[in-house]
Amino acid sequence: MSSIAWTPFWLSFKLAFVTTAVLFVLALPLAWWLAQTRTRLKPFLEALVSLPIVLPPSVLGFYLLWAFAPDSPLGAFLKERLGLELVFSFPGLVVASVIYSFPFMLQPLQSGFESLNRHMLEAAYVAGKTGWQTLLFVALPNIKPALLSALIVTFAHTVGEFGVVLMVGGSIPGETKVASVAIYEYVEIMDYKNAHIYSAIMVGISFAVLTAVYLFNRHHRRRLGGA
Amino acid sequence: MSSIAWTPFWLSFKLAFVTTAVLFVLALPLAWWLAQTRTRLKPFLEALVSLPIVLPPSVLGFYLLWAFAPDSPLGAFLKERLGLELVFSFPGLVVASVIYSFPFMLQPLQSGFESLNRHMLEAAYVAGKTGWQTLLFVALPNIKPALLSALIVTFAHTVGEFGVVLMVGGSIPGETKVASVAIYEYVEIMDYKNAHIYSAIMVGISFAVLTAVYLFNRHHRRRLGGA
Amino acid sequence: AANVSYAVKDLIQTYRQKDPKSDIRVIVGSSGKLAAQIRHGAPYDLFLSADMGYPLALYHDKLGLEKPKTYAKGVLALLSVRHKKLSNNLHTLLSFAIKKIAVANPKTAPYGKAAREALQNAKIYERVKPKLIYGESVSQTLVYTLRVADAGLVAKSALFSPKLRRFREGKEWVEVDSRLYSPIEQGAVLLKPEGKDFYDFLFSPAAQHIFKAYGYRQP
Amino acid sequence: MELSVNLTLSAGSFTALTGPSGSGKSTLLRILAGLESADGEIKVSQKRWLANNKSLPPQQRDVGLLFQDYALFEHMSVRQNLLFVQKDPALADALLESTGLSELANRRPAYLSGGQKQRVALCRALMRRPKLLLLDEPLSALDPAMRLTLQHEILKLHREFGTTTLMVSHDPAEIYRMAQRVIRLENGKITADGTPGDVLLKRSGSQKFSFEGEVLEIQKRDAVYVAVVAIGQQIVEVVTDTRTAKNLQIGQQVTVATKAFAPVIVTE
Amino acid sequence: MELSVNLTLSAGSFTALTGPSGSGKSTLLRILAGLESADGEIKVSQKRWLANNKSLPPQQRDVGLLFQDYALFEHMSVRQNLLFVQKDPALADALLESTGLSELANRRPAYLSGGQKQRVALCRALMRRPKLLLLDEPLSALDPAMRLTLQHEILKLHREFGTTTLMVSHDPAEIYRMAQRVIRLENGKITADGTPGDVLLKRSGSQKFSFEGEVLEIQKRDAVYVAVVAIGQQIVEVVTDTRTAKNLQIGQQVTVATKAFAPVIVTE
Ligand SMILES: Nc1ncnc2c1ncn2[C@@H]1O[C@H](COP(=O)(O)OP(=O)(O)OP(=O)(O)O)[C@@H](O)[C@H]1O
Ligand SMILES: Nc1ncnc2c1ncn2[C@@H]1O[C@H](COP(=O)(O)OP(=O)(O)OP(=O)(O)O)[C@@H](O)[C@H]1O
Numbered sequence A, B: 001m002s003s004i005a006w007t008p009f010w011l012s013f014k015l016a017f018v019t020t021a022v023l024f025v026l027a028l029p030l031a032w033w034l035a036q037t038r039t040r041l042k043p044f045l046e047a048l049v050s051l052p053i054v055l056p057p058s059v060l061g062f063y064l065l066w067a068f069a070p071d072s073p074l075g076a077f078l079k080e081r082l083g084l085e086l087v088f089s090f091p092g093l094v095v096a097s098v099i100y101s102f103p104f105m106l107q108p109l110q111s112g113f114e115s116l117n118r119h120m121l122e123a124a125y126v127a128g129k130t131g132w133q134t135l136l137f138v139a140l141p142n143i144k145p146a147l148l149s150a151l152i153v154t155f156a157h158t159v160g161e162f163g164v165v166l167m168v169g170g171s172i173p174g175e176t177k178v179a180s181v182a183i184y185e186y187v188e189i190m191d192y193k194n195a196h197i198y199s200a201i202m203v204g205i206s207f208a209v210l211t212a213v214y215l216f217n218r219h220h221r222r223r224l225g226g227a
Numbered sequence C: 001a002a003n004v005s006y007a008v009k010d011l012i013q014t015y016r017q018k019d020p021k022s023d024i025r026v027i028v029g030s031s032g033k034l035a036a037q038i039r040h041g042a043p044y045d046l047f048l049s050a051d052m053g054y055p056l057a058l059y060h061d062k063l064g065l066e067k068p069k070t071y072a073k074g075v076l077a078l079l080s081v082r083h084k085k086l087s088n089n090l091h092t093l094l095s096f097a098i099k100k101i102a103v104a105n106p107k108t109a110p111y112g113k114a115a116r117e118a119l120q121n122a123k124i125y126e127r128v129k130p131k132l133i134y135g136e137s138v139s140q141t142l143v144y145t146l147r148v149a150d151a152g153l154v155a156k157s158a159l160f161s162p163k164l165r166r167f168r169e170g171k172e173w174v175e176v177d178s179r180l181y182s183p184i185e186q187g188a189v190l191l192k193p194e195g196k197d198f199y200d201f202l203f204s205p206a207a208q209h210i211f212k213a214y215g216y217r218q219p
Numbered sequence D, E: 001m002e003l004s005v006n007l008t009l010s011a012g013s014f015t016a017l018t019g020p021s022g023s024g025k026s027t028l029l030r031i032l033a034g035l036e037s038a039d040g041e042i043k044v045s046q047k048r049w050l051a052n053n054k055s056l057p058p059q060q061r062d063v064g065l066l067f068q069d070y071a072l073f074e075h076m077s078v079r080q081n082l083l084f085v086q087k088d089p090a091l092a093d094a095l096l097e098s099t100g101l102s103e104l105a106n107r108r109p110a111y112l113s114g115g116q117k118q119r120v121a122l123c124r125a126l127m128r129r130p131k132l133l134l135l136d137e138p139l140s141a142l143d144p145a146m147r148l149t150l151q152h153e154i155l156k157l158h159r160e161f162g163t164t165t166l167m168v169s170h171d172p173a174e175i176y177r178m179a180q181r182v183i184r185l186e187n188g189k190i191t192a193d194g195t196p197g198d199v200l201l202k203r204s205g206s207q208k209f210s211f212e213g214e215v216l217e218i219q220k221r222d223a224v225y226v227a228v229v230a231i232g233q234q235i236v237e238v239v240t241d242t243r244t245a246k247n248l249q250i251g252q253q254v255t256v257a258t259k260a261f262a263p264v265i266v267t268e
């Protein structure tokens, strides 16, 4: 057995962390808006934002690859205007993961916002707070269970995902070869011993991270004397 | 182009439907219990139930195959005692999907239950209702946004998943070859035209199903004069 | 192609002795996925496929620098870890004791196509068809063969991987009669000039010796 | 704060619970309903509801509880809220009728006014014809007329169901009217326990007819001064002489009395 | 039901809003705060808050609103609830002090009693020193003593801040004590509008000192009968002759009056 390469794990958790952070920033305003809007288009929009997960990950990855490729209009635009190359690069993984995991972040936040006590939000408006202030300082802290669930599912799912990531990222060591891809490859070449070791490490770290988050949350809730 | 085979779609939606139903029944009591328990083990349990999604699907599938194989203790037990064979069969797909999608059903339900008004539940207890009655007739109808999100994410995710399904099911036409596997194969053999067609159908049907659910929900909410 | 990944390890070691400064990275994956990536600008120098189809398609799309060449010929093997009375005769597969037979997916994997052809030419395809279960790749087919199927038609090269070396020819596995299927020509196509050295090395006697040791036939 | 209460309620009695905000009234009710854990013992007609840390679950206690914050079932209509407690449409309709909610029977709680919600909560607490009825400020959000009507209604049902009732209220007249017994809770301890007469009635020496009141206003009318005094929820005018008027201040607590003759009751 | 109101409040005035449950009081307050859409016009010191379906958002209206159901920020401590509205620790502490909440400043709303929550909501509504203060039954969950204290407190701050106040209340004495003007809303329409004296005071003909009351109890003591009568929140005993006593029934509405002589005020 060769010694364990830690880079894939580092990459996995970096990817999961960045994806979760980016998704949070993107999904938050949309979830807030969807929870409050009265537009007739709402059911269609809601269905639309759930779609990224009905395609098999590698097929979605295939379409993303196609869209991001330097010879596609989008890819060309990104490359020329922003200097961004999204295929076979870490930023590309982030973008792909963000697209794929979007519903996992959006849905819990939206349903959390939808079940908030409306008078509490109104109290913030009456106190002169803008929509943004109300969102950040009143709505968000009051949907903590939903927020936690959104963050954790997104994080865990990004750690585990490999279909999209493998397609768009191409398993480049140190750049896009995340742990899930590494494990997949060990299974593919039937190096089961390493597959077991890497899987165990992956599950172990994830368990530790998740437990830490839940413990912190519990502790924090206690300290504040919350419900 | 050959004419379109509809069986994979039928299988996909059957699988998604059965998985969602089974998961709902399994996750509901656990979510309810987790939302209310005061055990110190809670953070560990919560982390534990999130784990099925941190392993790459095909790797999870690999381990499930291992566990379900007829010569493994579990597989032997299932076969001899219950006459169940879980590899290369539709029931096996269901079991695999259930394990993999568990957190997607559990998390929203749990966070929904956690943010319920406790006095409302107490009112049901005082009215003589058992925990089950309270769960079904008071708690559940009052977390409708979370419930909807749980059902939809689970359903959509099962439609799209193929890593676990491919490993455990083995792509047997009419039995375990679901649409996501079919699309994956078209991409593999570079039959992009069919891949596009099947993807479009998949996305189309899913969009229709999801929109219908959201529209029904909206309509239903209106009719009841709900919030 | 995933099936060459075992041999590739040895190939690189040998190549390194020749050129110690070289830094070769291997990316394993199904041919279809890799081909799609190459089409969209994957930074790969060299593509080793399990058949000629993918390399040729890439070459026709002006992605290859030269016409693809066959670096090795794959061999189909019949493996059974439970049912140990095998003969070169595929008719063993008709035995009642064999309930499930793992093969690679004929649509996506060259070894699957070869397996089907062999069964057809042995005139037993229609009879064993209900027993067939399809793996999506070499390794998945092997996993099926090892765990849940009673027999499997797999890539011989995989049986030389560390994990499977313990299985012996004639005992757990036999070669399938090569006349029953058309040759599995595994093609390589050069994508970038940087891969030229290693590409040439593939066809050197040293490399061919390694391929042979992994059960491949000379092109 | 520690809640420490030793209390026996006789079966079928109507007891009022009063006391300052935060003194533990709601908590006491919640303990009786089995919603809050406590040390000690609760015994109801020979049956132990609480003893040695063993607590009978709320489901088996046969209580009706009106929560101070109503806690209505949000997804059910008003009528469904009642029927969920007990499938007794006749009783539900009768209760809705007598609380003036018949027209709102199909509305959901989110679309009700505060007082309407409170009335629904009252009806719901009564649906089970409970052995023990616990009402936490059941009428506080209602106008005086509705309040009076419902006081009668509650008393009627209390008798009809033969229930033992414990009601939190801040209104002395309401307590006098309804309860046979008042308990005042302060800082978790009982500081007064007796008939409403004993606990609430102010007997000011020999004066037969006198009230505590507060001066709201002093007006000069022609030659005399008129003091407007608030006595409970009533406002009265009292003619007063200049010297007294000069000494009065707005907001001052005063006693209004008739000295020489007894007051009379005039029925309409 | 249609809410149709035409109303001018003068700057700095204190107006009470009363009327039966469900008559539209809370809705009117919510419209004024900009939380409910409405047709028509609202003009506040030359500024249009509502006109031609254009509505100034609540944020820009400078109002303080005490919600009937409190609507506290659940994740913040009592003190944070106040400071979130306005970073003014001095005012927050003063308000908490005068409402008796200082000790609870670091608790979260879920751990407060009903009356404590109501007081927090009151403090929060005052934090912005608003131009328009809207109080929806601000004292309904409080005991009489606390109620009285806070009535004074509210009045004091009303003057100090120079705010225009509109308060929903069901308590006539409270209204008289606090408001210069009362508006009675019934079924969405104004049915009475005037000074508390005009709207609430009962002047019964020539009788100088008379109350509406309800007979609670008739006791025989020695040779006389004593009627216990509830007058508002006060309970009094009236000695009565046998003939009158025989005709009285429990629950009967009666007028209690002194015929011959005027009542006098006795200050302690
Ligand atoms: N969930 C809780 N956890 C901890 N303390 C609480 C909780 N609820 C109430 N308290 C505190 O316990 C004390 C008693 O509260 P309780 O609700 O019984 O008062 P109350 O007499 O009903 O008052 P009110 O008339 O204001 O409703 C109060 O000081 C309150 O702050
Ligand atoms: N969100 C709502 N949607 C529709 N109707 C409502 C809504 N809220 C209240 N109503 C109805 O509007 C009418 C006026 O309600 P409002 O809350 O203004 O009454 P209120 O005068 O404040 O009564 P209360 O004294 O009981 O609080 C009531 O009949 C009520 O049922």
Ligand SMILES: [Mg+2]
Pocket: D025, D026, D027, D068, D136, E113, E114, E115
């Ligand atoms: Mg209380």
Ligand SMILES: [Mg+2]
Pocket: D113, D114, D115, E025, E026, E027, E068, E136
């Ligand atoms: Mg109201």
